[in-house]
Amino acid sequence: KISAAAAAAAAAAASATATVLGTSGATPSTVPGATTPAVGPAGAAAATITDVERSKKIAQLQEQIRAKLSGTLASVLPPPPPPAVQDKPKPLILDAEGRTVDGSGRAVVVPQLTPTLKANIRAKKRETTKNQQAAERAQTEEASESHFHDERITLKPAVRNKRALRFHEPGKFQQLAERMRMKAQLEKLQNEISQIARKTGISSATKLALIAPKADTHSNEVPSMEWWDSVILTDDLSTVDAQGTISIRESAITNLIEHPTQMRPPNESSRAVYLPVFLTKKERKKLRRQNRREAWKEEQEKIRLGLEPPPEPKLRISNLMRVLGTEAVQDPTKIEAHVREQMAKRQKVHEEANAARKLTDDQRREKKVRKMKEDTTLGVHVSVYRIRELQELQSKKFKVETNAKQLFLTGICVLFRDCCVVVVEGGPKQQKKYRRLMMHRVKWEEDMVKNADGVEIPNTCVLVWEGTTQRRNFGEFKYKSFPLEKSARDFFQKHHVEHYWDLAYSGAVLEASEDA
Structure with a gap:
């Protein structure tokens, strides 16, 4: 369409131009060899007027053509570009003070350009580029998020419903706790059964599962059958065969051997024990000599560097003439006074050093206590003594109690007729010292006591038992007197060591029977 309209417009312009040129009386083209007639002043003026009219008509035709073209091509062709704005310097305006x-x-504010290094320019460009990249990434993320986000949709906050008070039924948590305890006990029993089954076989595990575990209670009731015998013994213990033996389950006896799990003793230390190295007398002297030599070298080095002043010559009356020489002859009295002053000064320094190293009374007491006390975290050594009579022997009671407290032993001394029991707890060194006191230092045979028949016999002290326990069962050493045997045993049973009393009292009964 555009090309057809342009062609039509061009044809119309050509025809109009031809018409103008044809009617304007243009002169024909000159022929070579022909002569042009001469033109006068009147003819020249007429030719000028004709040219002016012709140019006016051409301008009118061009306006008409432009109007026609604008009507047909205005909707198709883009508008002409605006004239370029010329960048001209703005006028400089100054105020009364000369400011721009x-x-x-x-x-x-006119920016001041300051010279800078290329490295700073490159760093600034890198920072600008990094900021632009970060901004582009942020825009990209926002665009990707906004692609799936609809602003018309709004979330309403959840409405919290009203909740009423709901009380638990009484006994609910007790039942839950009992159920959890039963479940834990069942799991423990099942683990023990599975471990035994892996070691000794399924049959032995089944039999051991029927055995009730030993209760950790101190009861005086004697069971009719021990738990370790319940596997092979029958329920009816009253039946006896012809040989006088109780019937047993033969099927319960197998050729399997049960190996108990090996456990580490509770008082074994986890750290490796190394034997200490003991040096001979010659080695100790050599080591001391080497240490003194190193200290002397260090002192000489400090004197050589000027850190310490050189020591004065060690003057004595014996080396006076050898050290001073002629100076000692010039004024012997003055030199002797100077030497004696040095000797007194050295003696004073020596005594002050000894006094500084000497322990005070409190430090000496703490050292003695530290040597007496022993570490009993891995095990406590216990000794049980039985004395025939101690109630009336005040001096012996004082020695027993005082030495136990001085050795920092814990325990108890139970006073009962014909059977006084002394229990002491502590370390091995403490027990050794106290054993020597009870068995050798105290002369028990010097005191004569009466037995049940009224016969005077010498007093005795016997070591009933000694061993180790995991923890202490008594506090500070003290005396307890009981009139009845049952009350004394109840006291030991309260501390879970009634076997101490059983051992001591049974020995006293046997000793009394022998004396009778």
Whole structure:
């Protein structure tokens, strides 16, 4: 369409131009060899008027053509570009003080260009590029998020419903706790059964599962059958065969051997024990000599560097003439006084050093206590003594109690007729010292006591038992007197060591029977 309209417009312009040229009386082209007639002044003026009219008509035709083209091509062709704005310098306006201001009268801050290094320029470009990249990434993320986000949709906050008070039924948590305890006990029993089954076989595990575990209670009731015998013994213990033996389950006896799990003793230390190295007398002297030599070298080095002043010559009356020489002859009295002053000074320094190293009374007491006390975390050594009579022997009672407290032993001394029991707890060194006191230092045979028949016999002290326990069962050493045997045993049973009393009292009964 555009090309057809342009062609039509061009044809119309050509025809109009031809018409103008044809009617304007243009001169024909000259022929070579022909002669042009001469033109006068009147003819020249007419030719000028004709050219002016012709140019006017051409301008009118061009306006008509432009109008026609604008009507047909205005909707198709883009508008002509605006004229380029010429970048001209703005006028410089100065105020009364000589400052640069704009048209409104505000001061204009002119940036000052300062020279900088290429490295700073490159760093600034890198920072600018990094900021631009970060901004582009942020825009990309926002665009991707906003692609799936609809602003018209709004979330309403959840409404919290009203909740009423709901009380638990009484006994609910007790039942839950009992159920959890039963479940834990069942799991423990099942683990024990599975471990035994892996070691000794399924049949032995089944039999051991029927055995009730030993209760950790101190009861005086004697069971009719021990738990370790319940596997092979029958329920009816009253039946006896012809040989006088109790019937047993033969099927319960197998050729399997049960190996108990090996456990580490509770008082065994986890750290490796190394034997200490003991040096001979010659080695100790050599080591001391080497240490003194190193200290002397260090002192000489400090003197050589000027850190310490050189020591004065060690003057004595014996080396006076050898050290001073002629000076000692010039004024012997003065030199002797000077030497004696040095000797007194050295003696004073020596005594002050000894006094500084000497322990005070409190430090000496703490050292003695530290040597007496022993570490009993891995095991406590216990000794049980039986004395025939101790109630009336005040001096012996004082020695027993005082030595136990001085050795920092814990325990108890139970006073009962014909059977006084002394229990002491502590370390091995403490027990050794106390054993020597009870068995050798105290002369028990010097005191004569009466037995049940009224016969005077010498007093005795016997070591009933000694061993180790995991923890202490008594506090500070003290005396307890009981009139009845049952009350004394109840006291030991309260501390879970009634076997101490059983051992001591049974020995006293046997000793009394032998004396009778």
